[in-house]
Amino acid sequence: MDILTIAFLVGVGVIAGIIAAIVGGAAVVIYPALIATGVPPHLAAVSNLASVMPGTMLAALSDRSQLPPFDRAFVSLIFASIIGAGIGAVCLVLTPERVFAQIVPLLLGFATLLFAYSERISRWLRKRAEGRGHAIAFNVASLKVVLPVSFYGGYFGAGVGILMLGVFSLATGGDYRSANVAKNFVSSLNGLAATLVFATQGVVLWPQTLALAAGTIGGGLVGAYVARIIPRNVIRVLVVVVGATLTIAFARRYWFGG
Numbered sequence: 001m002d003i004l005t006i007a008f009l010v011g012v013g014v015i016a017g018i019i020a021a022i023v024g025g026a027a028v029v030i031y032p033a034l035i036a037t038g039v040p041p042h043l044a045a046v047s048n049l050a051s052v053m054p055g056t057m058l059a060a061l062s063d064r065s066q067l068p069p070f071d072r073a074f075v076s077l078i079f080a081s082i083i084g085a086g087i088g089a090v091c092l093v094l095t096p097e098r099v100f101a102q103i104v105p106l107l108l109g110f111a112t113l114l115f116a117y118s119e120r121i122s123r124w125l126r127k128r129a130e131g132r133g134h135a136i137a138f139n140v141a142s143l144k145v146v147l148p149v150s151f152y153g154g155y156f157g158a159g160v161g162i163l164m165l166g167v168f169s170l171a172t173g174g175d176y177r178s179a180n181v182a183k184n185f186v187s188s189l190n191g192l193a194a195t196l197v198f199a200t201q202g203v204v205l206w207p208q209t210l211a212l213a214a215g216t217i218g219g220g221l222v223g224a225y226v227a228r229i230i231p232r233n234v235i236r237v238l239v240v241v242v243g244a245t246l247t248i249a250f251a252r253r254y255w256f257g258g
Contacts, residue, residue: 063227
């Protein structure tokens with residue numbers, strides 16, 4: 001890999017780290033960049049997952065005061081999420097990505113709608129819970145929801161941040177900052193689990209992955225700061241725009257061969 005390619009991937013990593021820390025969806029720049037440098041699609045998916053992980057972890061830790069309490073519910077969610085990501089990574093190694101990629105546009109479209117209407121959905125859930133005499137806690141993002149999202153995160157990963165942000169927005173009552181930090185923390189642990197699986201199977205392209213990771217670390221820290229000061233409505237628009245862009249891009253790629 002020559003110096004120009006390294007510089008290109010580091011630059012892409014910075015942009016991807018900012019996107020991942022603020023809204024998720026870093027694959028919108030990483031995946032096509034890797035393809036452009038000659039990386040096969042299957043290995044591009046692997047490098048995408050591995051390279052974003054350090055940046056999102058640092059973004060979460062830099063704003064760790066917004067993490068939910070590490071009680072039994074949240075710790076159980078984390079473990080279930082890691083297991084789901086590990087299983088997804090194993091399936092990626094063993095099966096063609098095209099099998100799962102056919103439903104990627106549907107997942108991304110659902111996640112975009114979920115986040116766009118998360119406040120309305122949260123209000124409805126709270127009213128329903130109050131009517132039954134129950135309070136909504138963070139574990140509203142139940143294991144049956146987190147597990148398949150994490151499986152997808154370990155299998156393909158593109159747009160998983162938007163899926164998690166949508167789920168955690170329900171759990172935090174539409175509080176973007178708390179939902180975003182939880183998303184960054186959990187998705188980074190998922191990325192770590194998936195990377196360990198890929199590394200043991202020898203399918204990680206380390207030069208490309210490390211160049212991207214160097215950029216995502218810086219981008220993740222910048223994104224974590226920006227996420228604290230940017231108005232929530234602006235974030236919501238960005239999430240919806242990124243989600244819609246990803247949905248259209250992957251629909252064209254996997255459904256219409258565009």
